[in-house]
Amino acid sequence: MKMKKINVTETIVADIQLHIVQNGSGGPVIFWGMYPHQGGEVEHFWEALMELAPEQNFLLVAFQVEDWNRDFSSWEAPAVFGTEAFAGQGARTLKWLLEEGVPYIDRTYNVKEQEHWLAGYSLAGLFALWSAYECDTFSGIACCSGSLWFKDWDIYMREHTLKRKCSVYLSLGGKEEKTKNAVMATVGDRTREQEKLLLEDPFAERVVLEWNPGGHFADSGKRLAKGIKWLMEKRY
Template sequence: MIAEGKHIYIYGEKGKAAPLIVMNTFQGNGSDVYSALCTIAEKELNLAVISDINWNEEMSPWECAPLYKNDSPYTGGADKYLDKLTGSIIPAIKAELGAEPEYTAIAGYSLGGLFAIYSLYRTDVFSRAVSASGSMWYPSFLEYAEKNNFGKMPSRVYFSLGDREARTRNALLSTVEDKTGKVYDQYKNKGIETTFEMNPGNHFKDADLRLAKGIAWILK
């Protein structure tokens, strides 16, 4: 299906009030994530994968300069996209499913993982979240998380990283493990059920499996 110019791929069974996991992706249809979930998840779910994301625009909470020469800047369009996501895209997904979900959660990888966590502060739609190899290095995000309240207190939040992700000469990216740990500690101290899992490899290793593992964890 298409909504707000985005291709949306829905996996699961229509008409069932299973949890709805909304996943924003840079490219692809998310079929590999769903295939992995079918082998490891202990509960039925519906997965809605939203593609055609303008990544550096729609997943970034505010402006940030490019990380490397000749890269694109981050232009801070997350709030605008979140309005579309909650106002029309998710209602269209629910209409397609034909049932009100048990709850709605959000998942994402890399900058999509940052957006998943950011959305917890900007809306009350999501009760659980997955940030797989999330971009917690993003300038001022740790401070934002410290100072702001959730739209609705989440019940379960999953964080993960690769154990080689912080091994970089880039000053911002090298902070990702420390900052992810600090956001995780904030959530734990608030009484949220949360975990921070380290996976082998760099940022680009086993992305689909890392997402599936996070989604399976929040479904428990």
């Protein structure tokens, strides 16, 4: 199959860089919190999506934060590897999404009535999941290899329910919980508990936890694409 050529629109909205790719018209609007320091990430994710869902229409909106640990962490937490702590500015990022990013996309592309989804990998995956508990904007969440080991997330997820009817895709690499880091080793059990809680959540329409081969850094683009494909099933 010949791969469709990617045409990325670059723009800045309230100091945050957007990379926007449109595939046809209609379909979901996929907001994706992306890693700021790796080149070719948008193209890699696009190619993975085209392999799994080549006929699906969608609008992909990648938003590029400046500081991963600061901008995607829901609250302050100590460092678990290295020396960089988590500054807990996720609320500021979500505020930008709700007040700047989403309205700009809705207005510019006339997609206000289409489904809005939020996807992320690692800490951005946790941010996507946390956002579903904090706002009612997104009807689909893809939390891939999410950092559910994050301090006090186990308490948070037990005390909250989704804000709206929503489908949630969780995934994890089989080797991710097999680490010598005691904090990060909790990710397997916490992700299993997260699935259980979501299955009991009255607003959760569909929930799945998919296990992938490999560790945390294996095929992030493909894992994200699998999550989006699952959200598309039975919907489009």
